[in-house]
Amino acid sequence: MADGDDDVPLILTWDDATSGLLEEDENGAGNYDVVNNVVIPTPGAPDPRAQNSLRQSWEMNYQEAAIYLQEGENNDKFFTHPRSAHALSAYLFAHNHLFYVMELLTAVLLMLLSLSEAPAVPFLRLDVYIHATLELLALALVAFELGMKLRWLGFRTFIQHKRTMVKTCVLFLQFIEAIVVLVRQTSHLRVTRALRPIFLVDCRYCGAVRRNLRQIFQSLPPFIDILLLLLFFMVIFAILGFCLFSGNPADPYFSTLENSIVSLFVLLTTANFPDVMMPAYSKNRWSCIFFIVYLSIELYFIMNLLLAVVFDTFNGVEKMKFKSLLLHKRSAMEHAFQLLLSRQRPDGVSLKQFDGLMRFYRPRMTARDRFLTFKALNYSDATMLSLQDFYKFYEVIGLKWKARRSGEYWFDDLPRTAFLIFKGMNLLVKSKAFQYAMYLVVAINGIWILVETNMVNDGVSWTHVVPLSYIIFLTIYGIEVLLKITGLGPMTYFSSGWNLFDFSVTVFAFLGLIALAFDMEPFYFIVVLRPLQLLRLFKIKQRYRNVLDTMFELFPRMASLGLTLIIFYYSFAIVGMEFFAGVVYPNCCKNSTVADSYRQINVTIGNRTVLEEGYYYLNNFNNILSSFVTLFELTVVNNWYITMEGLTSETTHWTRLYFMTFYIVTMVVMTIIVAFILDAFVFRMNYSRKNREPLDDPEDEKGIVFETEVSQTEALQTLDLYKHTLGVTNLSSLQGMCVALERSGHSSLVFQGRRSRTKSDLSMKMYEEEIQEWYEEYSRTNLQPDETFHRELDSPEANASNSIN
C-alpha cells in the first residue's frame, strides 16, 4: 500500500475551492496543470504550499463524498446538494444532531403549547402573554432554521422545494396570528393551529412519519374510488330506507332523508345496530332483510374490498419505495466513489481515501473499525476498492466490530475449579430441563395469581400485605437470573431480547416488593405488573417467538405509524376544541335522541328512585387531553354517534360533517395500518419459509454477520500507514488490535462485524430477482456515473417533482 502523498483527485469539488487552488497555483509553485477541472501535477519537487492546497482539496472531496453518502442514506434528493463552499457551511450547520434536536424541540414545543392555550388543561393554564411569547419565540427559531435552509439551498431551489414552501407559508400565517393574539391579549378562532404538526413532520427525525404520510396519500386514489362506491350504495339504501320506513312514527332513524343517510352512515360503522333496526323490525319482521342486505353489501363486502385495494396498492407502493431508495443509494455511492478516485488511480479507492471519507462520514468511528470496514468491503482482496466493492457500503457501515473470541465461554481464563463450576452452571442453564422447569414455575405462578385474585374479591386490602407466594416466586426468578448471568456471562445474557425482558420484569417485581414492604403507596402499580412474567410462556412455541420477534422488528415502523395517527388526532383535536369546547355538560342535549347518555338525575321507575348517571359529558373537547381521549373513542367507533348527536344537538347539523370526516380519515389510516401489519407479517412468514430459517433456539441471535481476517503483518503495516502517511493521531484502537494479535499467539485474528437485521435486509432477500432487473434497467437508462453526476446536479427541475421525501 504505497499511497503517495501527491495523489491528485480525479474530480475537484466545489468551484470556489478549485479556484482557490488555481489562485495558489498562479501565485505559487505551478506544479499543477488544471485541465478540464482536473488537477494534474507537473513533474518536479513537491512544494509545501501546493501540498497543503492538495490536502485541502482532498478534504473537500472527502467531505462532499460523505455528504453524498448521507444524502443516499437519508433519501435526500441530490438537487438539494450544497453546490458551493458558501452553501457548504450552511449545510454543515444545518446537518448535525444539535440542529436536528433543536428543530424537533421547537416543533414539539409549538405543539405542546395547545396544552396551555385557551381551552387549557386546568393545571397547565398559562396567561395569554406567556404562551403567545413562547409561541413567537418558537416561531422565530423555525424562521431561523428556514433561513439556514435558504442559505444552503439557494433561492431557486428553495422555492422549488414544495414542503419547505408550505412550511414557510404556514410559518408566516402563524407569526401574524401570534402577534395578533399578543396584541389583543385574547385568543381568536385559531383553526390554523391545526397546521402546527407540519413543523414536526418536516423535522429530520420524522422522516418515517413523512414516508407514512406519502404512502397514505399514494394509497388514496383507489381508496377514494371504493369509498365512492360505498357512499353510493349508502345513498341508494338511504332512499330505499326512507321510502320503506318513514311511514312509521316510532322510527326516528328514517324520518327524513338526512336522518336516513346519517343512520346508514352510522350503521356502516355498526355503532347503532341493532337499535336502528328495532322500530322497523318491531312493526314488520321482514324489514330485517333490508338491514341484512345493507350490512352484507356494505360492511362485509365493500369494506373488505377497501382493505383489499389498499393492501394491494400498499404492496405496490412499498416495493416502489424500496426500489427508488435502493437506486438512490446506488447513485449516491457512485457519486461518492467518483470523488474518491485520484488521477493516479482512476479505478479504485485506496484505504487512504476511504479513511478520509470515513472521518467525515462517521467521525466517532475508531481507526481500527474504519480499517476493518475497508477490509469487509474489499471482497476481491485487492489493494483498492472497485465500484462493485463500494456498492456494499451501506451494508457494512452499521457493523459493530469485535474480535471473534477464541474461547467459547467468558470464564475460559479462570482457574480450573472456578471454570468447572461455571461450566456446570452454563450446562445447567442451557439444558432443556432447566428451561422447561422455569416454564413450569411461570405457569404455576400464573395459576396462583389467577386463583389468588379470584379469592380476594374486594381488591383493595390485598395490596397492603406481601403475600408469601410473591416472595417465593420472586426468589425463584431471582435465582434464575443470577444463574443465567453467571452461566452465560453478562454480555451473552444481555444480548438476548428475551433475557432482557426476563431481567426487567424480575427487577420490577423486586421493586414492587420493596414498595409493598415499605408501604410506598404511589408505587403499587408496579405490583400490578406481576402477571407480565407470564409472557415468558410464549417462548415455548415457535410461532409465538416468530410473532414476537416480528413485532420487535416492526416496532419502529409501528411507532412511526402511531405518530402519524397522533398528528391527525392533533389537527382534529385543535379543530374540535375551537368549535366544541365547553359545549357538553351533565344534563345537556335534552332535545337529542341520546339525552339519556348525558343525563345525571334521579329517575323514578315505578316506585324506586335511582341515580341514572350518563357519563358521556366526559367525552368532550374541553382541552387537548380530553379531545385526544374523545378522538380515540371515536376511532374505536362503538357508540361514536352518541358523542356526535350530543354535540350536534347543542350546535348545528354541520357538526356531523366533522365527525364523519374524522371517521373516514381514521378509516383510511387504520386500513393502512391493517394493510401494513398484514403485509409485514405475510412478508416475514414468506421470508422464513423461503429461507427455511431454523429459528429453533429461542436464545438464538439473528442478525447480519461479516467476518474479516487480519494478519499480524497487515496490522503492523496499517498501523504504520496510519501513523506516518495519514497523520491520524488517535491510534489507540489500532494499537490495541496489534497487541491483541500478539497476545493471541496466532498469526492472524478474525474480526466479526454484527448488526441486527432490518426490514431493508429482508426486502433485499425477497426481491432478489427483481433487484437485479432494477439495476440493469438503472444502468441502461442512466448515463455513465460521472456524466450522471453533472447532469443531475445541473437539473434540479428534473428532480423537483420528487422533492417531498
Add this chain to the structure above:
Amino acid sequence: MADGDDDVPLILTWDDATSGLLEEDENGAGNYDVVNNVVIPTPGAPDPRAQNSLRQSWEMNYQEAAIYLQEGENNDKFFTHPRSAHALSAYLFAHNHLFYVMELLTAVLLMLLSLSEAPAVPFLRLDVYIHATLELLALALVAFELGMKLRWLGFRTFIQHKRTMVKTCVLFLQFIEAIVVLVRQTSHLRVTRALRPIFLVDCRYCGAVRRNLRQIFQSLPPFIDILLLLLFFMVIFAILGFCLFSGNPADPYFSTLENSIVSLFVLLTTANFPDVMMPAYSKNRWSCIFFIVYLSIELYFIMNLLLAVVFDTFNGVEKMKFKSLLLHKRSAMEHAFQLLLSRQRPDGVSLKQFDGLMRFYRPRMTARDRFLTFKALNYSDATMLSLQDFYKFYEVIGLKWKARRSGEYWFDDLPRTAFLIFKGMNLLVKSKAFQYAMYLVVAINGIWILVETNMVNDGVSWTHVVPLSYIIFLTIYGIEVLLKITGLGPMTYFSSGWNLFDFSVTVFAFLGLIALAFDMEPFYFIVVLRPLQLLRLFKIKQRYRNVLDTMFELFPRMASLGLTLIIFYYSFAIVGMEFFAGVVYPNCCKNSTVADSYRQINVTIGNRTVLEEGYYYLNNFNNILSSFVTLFELTVVNNWYITMEGLTSETTHWTRLYFMTFYIVTMVVMTIIVAFILDAFVFRMNYSRKNREPLDDPEDEKGIVFETEVSQTEALQTLDLYKHTLGVTNLSSLQGMCVALERSGHSSLVFQGRRSRTKSDLSMKMYEEEIQEWYEEYSRTNLQPDETFHRELDSPEANASNSIN
C-alpha cells in the same frame, strides 16, 4: 380414419365383465386369446357373438373411463371407484342428478323441519306426530341413500370413509330420537338437531361448502395459537383491571374477576366501549391509559395478526388445494386414457373411442359437438389423440360450440335498406357519444330522485301518484334498450352481463309503473328499486368494472361461503332455541345491568312522562327465524352484550359461554371470508397486471375461446363414419353442420368454442411456473400410469386419509 370394428381394448375393465367375455370365448368362437387380462383377437373371420361381446367390453371401458373423468372433475378419490359390475349398478344409481336432487331435498327438508318443531314459527306450527313422521320419512330416505353407498363402496371402504361413518352415526342417533319423540308425543331437549346440517354438507351439490369447511379447519391451528395469545393478554389485563378498578363501587364492570374478564372480552369486540371505561375515567382521568393500551394491543395489533395468519394460511391452503385438484384430474385423465387404448393402437385414442367415452360422460352432447371437441383436443392434427392432447380434456369439455359467423352483424342477410338502418343503429349504440349521453341521463335521474325524495318529507303519499319524471326517464331507458337490442342483435345484447342488468332494471321499473298506475299495493316495493339504475354509472371507470366483474366471478364462492355461515348459524340457532326459547320478554331482566334495553314502561323524568321502549326482547331465540336474526345481530357484534347479559340474567352464568363461543366461531368464519375476499381480489388484480388485460371496452366479453376448422370433406367423412361404423342414430347435428358448410359456399368453416373463465383458469395462469414443477414432481414420484392405476385401486388405505372431500 379406418377404424376397424375389431379393435380390442388394451385393458379390460371390471373382472366379471371380463370373465363373461372369457366364458363366451370358451363356449364359442375362440377367436380371442386372453393374455394377462388383455384380449388379443386370433386371426379368423369375425364371429357375431364375439363381436357383440367385444362391443360390450368396449362399452364397459367407455363407462369406466367416463366415471374416472367424473371422479377427476368432482375430486372424488379413486379408492371409492366402483370395482365390480355389481358395484357399478349401485354407483350409476347413486350418481345422477335425480339422486342428487333427492339427496339435497331430503337434507333441506330435515333442516326446514325446525321451522315447525317445538318452538315453531307461529304460522308454520305442526303437530308433533306430523313433523316427527316427516322426520322419520326423511331419515329413512337418508338411510336408503347410505345403503346405496354401502352397496357401491363395499363394506371395507364404507367404514374407512370418515365422512360417511359420521353421517351414519348421526343418522342412527336422529332415528332413535325421532322415534322417542313420536312415542312420547312431545319434544325433549334435542340439541342433536344441531347436527342436521351434516346431511346437507354431505350432498353432492354442496361440495363447495365441504371444501370451505375443510379450509376453515385447516386454517384453525395457527388461528388457535394466536387466539390463545389474545385470551392470554385478556386474562392478564383482567387481573390488572380488577386490581386497579375494583375499589370503585360505581364501576360494575370490574367488580369481580369474572366480570373483569367478561368486560374485557366484550371490550375486545368494542361493543361496550366507551361505557366500560367511563366509571373509572370519571374517577381518574389517567385510567384511560389502561383501556387505550388494552385496545391497541388486542384490537389493533393481535386481531390484525389473526387476520394476517389466517390470510397467509389461507393462501397456502388455496394453492395446495389447487395443486392436489390439478394432479387428481391429471391422474383421472391418465386412467381414462388407458381404458380407451386398443390393442391395435396402444398410443392414441381414435375418434371412435372418444365418441364412445363422450356418450357416457356427456349423454346430452350432440354428435357434432363430440366431434368438434375431439378436433379441439387434437392439437397435433394426427388421426389419434396422444396422452398430451388428452391432458387438455377438462379445458375443452365445457365449451359451447358455434360456427363463427361469416358476417359481422345479425342483420347482414336483410335487404339493403333495412341493413343500412340497422347498421346506423349499430353504429349509434356503439358510439361513445351515445354511451356518455346515457350516463348523463342516469346521473340526472339520480340527482332527480335525490331531490324529489328530499322534498317529499312524509314519504307515504308520493307512492300513490306516478311522477312525470318517472315516466320520462323510463321512456328514455326503454328506447335505449330497444335501440340496443335492434342495433346489436338480441344474441349479442343478452350475452353481456351489463346489458342483462340494464334490461332487468328497466323491466322492473316498467312493472313498478304498472303497479303504480293500477294501484297494486303489494308491488310498491318494485318502485323502490328505481335507484338501482344508478348502478350503471359504475361502468364508466375501469376500476369499478374490474371490481364488479371480479364480484360476479367470485359470486359462486361467496355464495358457498354464505351457505357455510348459514350452516353454523343453524347449529347455533338450534342450541339457542333449546336453551333460551321464551326466556326474554318485555320488562324482563330487571336484575341485569341492561334492564333498560328490555324496559317498556312509562317513566317519569322530572315532571314529564314518556314511554321508554326497549326493543331488545325482540332479539330472542323463540323460533328459528328470530334466532337467525339474533345471530346475525351477534355477528355484527355491536351491542351483542345486551342480548348476552339479558339472557344471562334470566338463566345462568354459563349462557355467556354460548355467546362467547359463537363470537369466536363467527370470528373464524368472518376472518376467513375477509381473507378470501382479500386473496381473491389481490389475486385478480395481480392477474390483470401480469397479463396486461386490455379491459377497455365495457361491452367486451371475456372468456376462453377455442377455434377449430372443419373442411367439407372432413365433415362428410365424419358423417359417414358416425352413420356406418358407430351406429349412432341421432345425427341431425352433424347433418346440420354439413348443410351449413354447403350453404356457406366455403370449403371449410371455423367453429368457435366458448366458455366463461373460472377461478381455475386464473389459477392456471398465476401458478404457471409452479404447475410445471408439480407435473415433473408428479411424474417422478408416480409410477407409470397403468401401474399407478392398479396400485391405487388396490390400496384404498393409502388414500383413506384424504377421504373427506
